[in-house]
Amino acid sequence: MIIFSIPRDKIDDGPSIPGCKFIRYDKHGELLKDLPLGYRISSYACGVLRSPRDLVTIIRQNKSKPSPFTENLGADKDALGMYLSPQKFEKFTPPPPVFPSESLFYSSFNQDQFLFLDEKFNAHQDRYLDEMIKLLKAKEVPLVILNVPQYRESKLNKVIEYHDWSKKFGMETPLIGIPPTVLFNGLSDKEIEKFHYEEDHMNVNGMEYFTKAVLPAILEVYENVQPKTFKFLLYLLIVSACIGAFVLFYFLPFRAVDTGIVYQDF
Known part of the structure; x- marks a missing residue:
């Protein structure tokens, strides 16, 4: 089972700097061939610019430092306050809200709590999403979309998502989300701020609080996909x-x- 979250950020319509590190024009030409010419040129240019580094790695092993994320199984558990400030961080562990798991899924019973923007992605994003869905369908791997509320959404009473993903992907795609005003009910603005280190990311306080709130729904989805495996x-x-x-x-x-x-x- 894959749990996927798509942040509601405005993403520039241009080449991805980190993407050039793992999407190689010489190795992933099939993935790039249907993109507009400008995208293909930028991807090829990235490959040319990184070629000296690739040549050096043939001679010796890459000397990059081990990622600190390995200590937490890939999780970015930052003990930082707002605006990446270690000084502003304060451990804050209020009891998370408890919800019936069925109330966390988008359905006809709670569709008034969800708002779909129906905004278009750029060609890069659409291409990679389509290829990911093709792979998941071919391997019969269930996909779940998890809505993670962003700091600027904390006053909203609806779950904001780009799309109704089941319709867009053409496959059953459970959507898990909690309206921010419900998730943070009873907390002051200052307390909500203690869950974040920037507008788009939660710190370790927010991660623990949010994970405990949505975990029952995640476990229910996992249980439901077990009959096939x-x-x-x-x-x-x-x-x-x-x-x-x-x-x-x-x-x-x-x-x-x-x-x-x-x-x-x-």
Whole structure:
């Protein structure tokens, strides 16, 4: 199962600086071929500019420092206050709100709590999203969209999303979200600020608070996708165990008795 979150940021219609590090024009030409000419030229230029570095890595191993994210299984758990200030950080762990898991999913029963912007992505984003969906469908991997509220949305009473993803992707895509005014109910503006280190990112306080609030819904989705995988294997395991128990308790005692009789007669 893949849990995916798409922030509501305005993204420039240009080349991705980090994208050039892992999308190689010489290795991923098929991915780039249908993009407009300007995108392909910028991707090719990125490949040319990074070629000296690629040549050096053939001679010796890359000497990049290990990522600090490895300490937290990839999570960026920053103990920072607003505007990336360590001095402003204050540990803040109020009890998270508790919701019935079904109330966190977008459905016909709570659609008034969701607002879809229906904004278009640029060609890069659309292309990569389409390719990701094709891969997930081919591998039969479930996809879940998780709405993470941003600091500037904290006064809104609706979950803001780009699209109804099930319609856009053409596959069942559960959307999990909590209206910010519900998520932060009872908290002051200053307390809400303690959950963030910038407008678009939560710090460790916010991550723990938000994760505990949405975890029941995530676990429910995970349980619902199990019949195609683990539950089927568990069923086979139980059937095999029953057959094994039948063989063990039905046949072996008679063989043991027969063996005992033969031994006594002998």
